[in-house]
Amino acid sequence: MSWHIPDDLRDRYLEGTLEPALAMSVDAHLGHCADCRAAVPYEKDWLETSWARLEAELITPRPSLSERFLRHSGVPDHLARLLSATPAMTRAWLASVVAVLAFAVLAARAQAELLPAFLIVAPMLPLAGIAFAYGPRVDSAHELVAATPMSGPRLLLTRAMAVLAVSVVLAGLASPLLPAPPGLSAAWLLPALAAASGxxxxxxxxxxxxxxxxxxxxxxxxxxxxxxIGSWLAVFGPTPQIGYGVAVLLLTFRFYKVSMK
Structure with a gap:
């Protein structure tokens, strides 16, 4: 290579005073010129520490809180990593679910006739989570995961079950706070399962x-x-509940048949 970085240019590069375009040119040259790289002073210990830190952050990132919890719960490492990467399982989504449930509970406690608001909203929470659990438009790692054996219906089912479990647990914790008998407070559960299956x-x-x-x-x-026909609560009665249960079985069987093809 006939051209090398002049001393003054190298000094400005090391001081960080070069304009971005020129700094990028120096970077590109250093990548191809061993003589110029050898002229750039560096501390060996600092460089090794920096590479180790980059490796820890980029190659072997520290497991998130949700991933560590799943691992401690007995979930296999690869599945825990997959579930913790679900877009819908972010703190923002969890905070939104908690906020919606809290608002619905407070509204029902303040005014008993607003109880149906909770029963209506609860079955829709898993749907919102599933909508952001899978697909190229919502998952930044979709292309990467699509190349694994977990792609397709199996991945969708795994993430949907995780979202459904979290939604059901949060709504279940909120149900006892409602000003209603236990049976009515839990009337959202089968509709939620039917909606997710559908x-x-x-x-x-x-x-x-x-x-x-x-x-x-x-x-x-x-x-x-x-x-x-007269009341929102009519769709949470015994006969509709039987219908929701049957729908869960039929729709789940339908998804299973399609995923096995």
Whole structure:
């Protein structure tokens, strides 16, 4: 290589006073010129420490709190890493779910006739989580994960179950705070399971966010029908609950058949 970095240019580079374009040119030259690299002073211990820190952050990142919790709960390491990377399992999503549930509980306690608001909202929370659990538009690691044996319906089911479990646990913790008998306070559970099953079954024909939106629309239509016949609570009665249970079984079986193809 016929050209080498002049001393004054190298000094300005080391001081960090070069404009970005010129600094990038020096970087590119150092990558190809061993003589100029040898002329750049450095501390061996500092360089080794820096590389070790980069390796720890980029190659072997420290497990997140959720990943460590899953591992301690007996979940295999690879599955814990996969679940903790679910976009919907972020702190922002969890905070949003808690905020929605808290608002619904406070509203019901302040005014008993607002109790249906909680029962209506709770089944839709898993749908929102599933919508942001899988797909190239919502998951920054989708292309990477798609190349693994966990891709496709299996990955969607795994992440959907994680989102559903968290949503059900949070809503279950909020239910005893409602001003209603235990049976009515838990009337959201089967509709929530049916909505999640319907979203998974429909995902074989539509993108997951669209499937979640469609199922959410169906649920709101059911609520509207109940309101039309006299009361929102009508859709949470014994007969509709049996229907939700049957729907869970049928839709889950449908998703299983499609995923096995």
């Amino acid at each position: 979203c998974l079954a429909l995902s074989s024909r539509l993108p997951v966010p669209m499937a979640a939106l469609a199922v959410g629309g169906v649920w709101l239509a059911i609520i509207g029908a109940g309101r039309f």
